Amino acid sequence: MTTETLLVELGTEELPPKALKALALAFRDGITLGLRQRELGFGQVQWFATPRRLAVLISQVQLQAAERQLELLGPPAERARDAAGDWSPAARGFADKQGVSPDELLVIETPKGERLGLRRTLAGAATRDCLNAIINESIQQLPIPRRMRWGASRVEFVRPVQWVVAMLGSDCEHGEILGLATGNRTRGHRFHSAGDIVLNRPEDYVAELARAKVVADYDQRQQMIRDQVATEASALPATAVIDQDLLDEVTALVEWPVALTGSFDERFLEVPAEALISSMKEHQKYFHLVDEQGRLVPRFITIANIESTDPVQVIAGNERVIRPRLADAAFFFDSDRKTPLAERVPQLEKIVFQQQLGTLHDKTRRLVALSGALAEALDAPVEEARRAALLSKTDLVTEMVLEFSDMQGVAGSHYALADGEAAAVAAALAQQYWPRHAGDRLPETPTACVLALADRLDSLVGLFGIGQPPTGSKDPFALRRASLAVLRILVEKNLDLDLRDCLDLAAGQYPQGTLAADTTGQVFDYMIERFRAWFEDEQIPVAVFKAVSARHLSRPVDIQRRVHAVHAFSQLPQAAALATANKRVANILGQLDTSYEFDDVSTNLLTEPQEKALLCTMDTLGEASAEHLAEGDYAAALSSLAELREPVDAFFDAVLVNADDPQLRGNRLALLKRLRDLFLQVADISQLVVGKS
Secondary structure (H helix, E strand, O other), rough: EEEEEEEEEEEEOOOOHHHHHHHHHHHHHHHHHHHHHOOOHHHHHHHHEEEEEEEEEEEEEEEEOOOEEEEEEEEHHHHHHHOOOOOOOHHHHHHHHHHOOOOHHHHEOOOOOEEEEEEEEEOOOOOHHHHHHHHHHHHHHOOOOOOOOOOOOOOOOOOOOOEEEEEEEOOOOEEEEEEEOEEEEEEEOOOOOOOOEOOOOOOHHHHHHOOOOOOOOHHHHHHHHHHHHHHHHOOOOOEEEOOHHHHHHHHHOOOOOOOEEOOHHHHHOOOOOOHHHHHHHHHHEEEEEEEOOOEEEEEEEEOOOOOOOOHHHHHHHHHHHHHHHHHHHHHHHHHOOOOOOOHHHHHHHHOOOEEEEOOOHHHHHHHHHEEEHHHHHHOOOOOHHHHHHHHHHHHHHHHHHOOHHHHHOOOHHHHHHHOOOOHHHHHHHHHHHOOOOOOEEEEEOOOHHHHOOOOHHHHHHHHHHOOOOEEEEHHHHHHHHHHHHHHHHHHHOOOOHHHHHHHHHHHOOOOOOOOOOHHHHHHHHHHHHHHHHHHHHHHHHHHHHHHHHHOOOHHHHHHHHOOOOOOOHHOOOHHHHHHHHHHHHHHHHHOOOOOOOOOOOOHOOOOOHHHHHHHHHHHHHHHHHHHHHHHOOOHHHHHHHHHHHHHHHHHHHHOHHHHHHHHHHHHHHHHHHHHHHHHHHHOOOOOOOOOOO
């Protein structure tokens, strides 16, 4: 089998940094998919991405796919000829369709009998012939939300394309890609390299670019940046804070990384550190540094895309650029503190939260009432919660937040402390938006938890209530994230609130007629569905969640405990038999008329030793289970009930439930109901399908 190494590179103007990695991975996946679809084997795959290129290098690409045997089946052989022995119309029609004479047809044995047919050998795809199509297909599938044109060309791509390399071994002529003929010429660093670089073989790609001051491997370049930043920081001494998102973005901005350390005036440290970090990170892509106590130090590390002969001048330029940004932050901080947050509340009347749901002032009014009610339910400080809610959105009208949007909440916290507000109120303002994303930290104080819950519950019922729930991939108000945040706060902070009650409280703050009648039910069902996905992420089978949700519970803390208890129970050797038995009991009881009334189990009517044994065991285990349930230990309760397996099996093996005697039948049905009720105290384990998800 003949193979060659394949190199494909798209050379462009600077690509959008936040999309670079996703584009590169999608380009790699598109090329490999195209090869697989044509049954062309290949070896190791490497992907490359810099600001000016997307590339894929694949070893041992087959030049020709294997031949394929194709079997075409026609009519049954018994219908091949007519009574006179001539070919039938069906046989002739099939032969004509395949472009052969009927005499060339074969009789092929199939599971459904003998059929007329034809066997053909199809040549496998030739890589050279289909490479252009593979590349173009991959380009068309790239996740580019908005493509652009350049010059007079009708070609569209995320950025103007300047060159295209497509090499299958030394063969580089593979037609046009994005309006350019493919070749073997690439380009190096924009400033450290001049002219084209001629590649003799695909395997030379990485080394040739390295000589031209381009580190093509994205992961290698990222590790270089990480190491250089750590080295620069160790010389101060200080610790560099390397945020992964910032690291990804910086990696996508440079081809030849060079770390340099700069500084700024210490007077700026009087400004909240978050504002300084925001300026350095968002606007200049600098890594900030902290001391041993985690306090910001007046230093930063920038990654240059050039190896300067005068790095001092490069550092000075970066310091000049950041100085006015930090000065702006200091000005906003000083200016904002002249107006207390409480005096800013009326300004919220000018900001629309949502056209049908009113202004931020309206939302604040609702949050004050809802936060007070939630705090009371949680035995948290009510007045602190109401005060935090009153001030919660006021920093949205400050200059600081208008300039640095990621400072919302944080700015309010600093201003609240400056105004003399309670520390718990200030902390709640900073933490009201936690968690901001999956895996993020949760609010830490009771007041902060209350405000974080109230804010999200208000948005959920409000937007669902006016018919704007998330749809498909569209979730403009981040309601999915809000739902999960509410569930996380309740469960992980062990806040045993009833979710239905919370939603009713939130809905009750809106004027009558604002929300649809079934709003809270819709939101509740939506959130429970998010809860199901949560447990799926924990690798807990759906059947386990269904067993608990069948109880129609509404306290997330309680649901979470039950789900984990049922999951543990489902791993026991007795679980499968007991789940099956409960299913059988549910079916028997389900056939009864809904008006059927169960009597108490009468020991005098227990005639079989197996039913007597079952009742005795249920009484004993029921007491133990009740003690565990009283302590909220569902796992122990189910574990104790697992001992019912043998008496339950024996009962069904020996006892006829639907006895002819109505008294015996009624007593046995009552016994089964008591059995089912024991388990239903935790979950409907008849829903379990052990070993399947």
